Amino acid sequence: MQHNDLIEELRWRGLIHQITDEPGLQKLLASGPQTVYIGFDPTATSLHVGSLMQLMMLRRFQLAGHRPIALVGGATGMIGDPTGKSEERNLLSAEQLQQNVAGIESQMRKFLSFEGENAAILLNNFDWMKGFSYLEFLRDVGKNFPVGTMLGKESVRARLGSEAGLSYTEFSYMLLQAYDFVYLAKQQGCLIQAGGSDQWGNITAGIDLSRRMLGKQVFGLTAPLLTTGDGKKMGKTERGAVWLDRQQTSPYAFYQYWINVSDEDVMRCIAYLTEIDRQEYDSLADATQSDPGRRAAQKRLAEWMTVFVHGDDGIRSALAASKILFGGEIEDVDDAGLNEIFADVPSQELPRDLLAGEGLWVVEALQQAGLAKSGGEARRSIKEGGVYLNNERLTDMDRRLGESDLASETVMVLRKGKRNYALLRFKTDG
């Protein structure tokens, strides 16, 4: 890809929300490889779907020949960005922060190339902020911030108007982020900062500061936020964020998240988050229009994302699990296979003797598995035809479970309703 195609590419993907000086930026990008940075908040040990937008943005710059800097906010994370937050945040402990930074760093390596001419680099602003004394900071940086301007920023005004208020610490946040930009401009020749549209205020603060401290023009570019049609943030489920770490969100759950994206949102996700090209994009858009039931776009999106984040074996297990979890037959499987497929499913261990003799009463089994709170509830579910053993409907309330009901060596798969699975593992006490 040519350097000057980048803005155009970003534009058709809808990834450009605002640019500080578009002609200037165009010219800069056309003049040769540039360095871009985006900051990441180390609020958890893993990145989530929300941060993927930013990560992809860096990746797109890199693929276009530019050099990305992923800046992990070890220092800014200690303060907490008040942008978009309705309440004062709790400060993270230094140890927690360190763990988070480490976790995020290792994930970044999968998405950006750290080799070659325009190798990505990963920096932690704690490295340059830690030595800064308060007095120095006030003299060098603070002096360049008119309070009037700061008060005018949306992020500050929103909080000042609310009951929660805003502490001096969070108020100062933008100075830190602004300084990062100046530091990177000076030390790394990084003249571009990108981010989500909520970062506009922080980015422009950095641009102002650069003009004052370095007399240098730098650029800012923001992308829209990843939201659903009705304005909610994407990447959240009832159970919480969708993480990139497979320990926290299994490839199956990750895949399912994308499969379930609504028709309304799916094309935007493809544009924002994938590298699917325009031609395929158009054909998927058509397919969604003409045959929504097929959900071609959702399938493609889910596949692309899962392969990208979890690799080939990730998509394989996601597909295998999806097939069985949505009613497929359970046969010829062993413990290992079931464990992989049902990785997200709660399980309960019971002594194997329960299967001997009369066997284990289903009503009891459902309670043990956590699918029913009481015997009454278990009976009811059976009566309603909502109980399945190894994916086959079970209707006999007096049914006893024995060895022959095991799906594999030691596991039985119980299900209530369409998707509520639970495993019972029958172990011989050793």
Next chain:
RNA sequence: GGGAGUUUGCCCGAGUGGUUAAAGGGGGCGGACUGUAAAUCCGCUGGCUACGCCUACAUUGGUUCGAAUCCAAUAGCUCCCA
């Protein structure tokens, strides 16, 4: 401090002495339909190895053959007067 009212199941809300485990709605859960969607329709929604038994209408005590329904005290909430 004085007076009036209110308190029902996960939530809202009927019920003012007798088939009331408590109308109706919401939510939740099942089922059918479907695109693993939305909408719709149907069923279930205190506990118990269960055609029966137990516990439930703020709490405690009382009146009654019998109370969520009547009385008293206590507590919570709302409003009015100081």
